[in-house]
Amino acid sequence: MTEPWRRAPIGSTALQGLVEKLAESLCRSVAVVDPSIRRICSSRHFGDADRARIHSLLHGGASSEVARHVLDQGLTRWPKPGFVAGRDDLGLLPRYAVPLRERGHLLGLLTIVAPDGSLPAEVIEAIDRATPAIVCQLYTDQVSADPETTKEQNLLRALLGSNPVTRAESRTLLLDDALLPDAPHAVVSTVQVTHSRMSPGQVATALRRSLEGLRRTRSAHGTFAVTSNRAVLLQLADRPWRPEALHEQSAHITRVLGTHLDASAAPVVGIGGQQQGLADAWTSHQQALVAARAARRMPTLNGIGSWEDLGEFAVLLQLPDHALNESLIPRPLRALLASGSGHRLEETLRCFLDQAGSIPRTSEALRIHRTSLYYRLRQIQDITGLDLDNGADRLTLHLGLRIRELLTSIGESSPDPQPQARPTAPSDVRARVEAA
Template identity: 65%
Template structure:
């Protein structure tokens, strides 16, 4: 909810115009609104009742490019969404978009004197919002510095930051900690919009029913440290991450393609730096493995967690074992790869592999002999199986077609 000063400015302008006025933040989230003047539409009513606009409305408004506007304009109405046309003023200060002032104007019939009044009040609103933002930024800077310290490489700096966090009351001394990293790809968003979106997506998780959190946001990523009395379940963290992704998909263009990495569940603040390193690895997994649906969890990565320790320049097709490359390039290679993968996933069990592939055991034995002849490896030998299994895992990470010699 907006400050009392903003509310007074909005009410005064609405009374002068005899039109409904609303102030939203840069993510088209409700800050404050005037009373109605018989011009309310379904979107306005839902926003007032819910305290926020629907995701489809937010996306519709942002798709008009309002985050890049430097002068007022009209947002066309949309009957399917229940939205009347609005006159929109981008509220800027020193180049930064602070929010949007909107006046319901279905007929686009605002007079010059009315737009002049809107401009005058918009300048006062922007000044008030800028002053409030400066206060928030000062608090946020301190929190970011402490978070950077407690997640850093220096044991001394970690200990100092940990004590300062506890002494300041930013976080309680809880027995469990987990770090989530959110990464956003370079996109066409205007300057500052990604940071605003990241803050908006994470703000609901700074304090929840089961955890206390501290967040740090930069132009292309965010870090969320949460501490809690009991270790959070994988399902809880997956659901939380899905909500963050959903919010970012609403606030940002599709090219941003946000991914999340969830670290291991550490032993309180003292072990949060370990969870942070694991979260970075999990985020790499989310970026490389589409089947994860943009959320990687360290505790579910298994052997991928080891492979993803390799730097990007080393994680390439040269890591595929030559026997596997030979198999992939052979006639019927795709079918044989499927058979090999299933055989290894079922720990070499012939009955379970045949059942999973829905083929007769005789056919399975034939395929396995083919695989051994092509690769020159013995599937009864543990080391040979490991070579092929790790090779398939590398292939999953590369996400590329079968390599050639």
């Protein structure tokens, strides 16, 4: 990927909004420029526009004399904010300048007009509070403008999409361009952040930071795509992963996100099943989405869901939100739950079904005599009207118990995030990528 801090300046609507918001709060002109003092974006002015600012607005950047004057003060090497001296002959008022860096790399400069060559402490504090979001948005904009990144992300999305033709085309391009190896084992993980009060740029940057170290590990090669609140990670390896290793990796992702996002972020990770190479990676992606839904809905998973561990919940969690409610609990089971001994009989029924109908194992697990167990099972049959020796009746009750368990978990968790629209797969992947 081309280094984002070496590309031509670009300013998004989101970045413009952050700059305008800061300017309004300060009642001062604010601008973001690149390391060559070319304008990326700027706010409206507040009666403090000088000749240098007007020139920048008209010509997209500072004049060569102003740029030389600013750069001669060593601004791009400053370790912290400071004041740039003005020059009357250049029509330049003093500026307060903040180096905007992402992990040590200078992305640009935030400048605020300061006619007196100083700023009140409360103004500097306001600038300090606004700077992290501006840095992250600037970094996100520059990464998104990189053609190599755009190409790789488009190919990954097409590879994991619903169209088998575009999946095959994207697989060929990924292999031909040596972006990914033709390894036999593939797994997809999806990361979702839904509740953060931080800016989209901060969330996207945090997602990138959490995944960048997974592009290449000792055992796998990978690639990822990031949007404003979610990411997808594809990894390929010569050997299958240990489930514990995938869980540890997901825990690492959530820890990194926790260091960069506020407490409201509540990130979740969904781990898809391991599939056969790039051709079947889309299946792992679909499974990862279900696993992430489980992680969001079931607090006992502590924010990490794995398709391989979901069992029958994997099927139930694919039901739409409006359908997943108490109406799905079978009427015989509802009658049992409403009976005077409902809790005790529910526990007995769950244990009996989990033990595959084994009387010895069930009585041992419940620590009751077999005679007592037989009595309870007869009660269950009388109340429900179902035969516990009948496979279909057992399945009805067992599925009902699982639905009840899932609904209980949902009631204790936060709402499921709104689904994100899947990008429409182009009919010609190569043309789409080259155009990007």
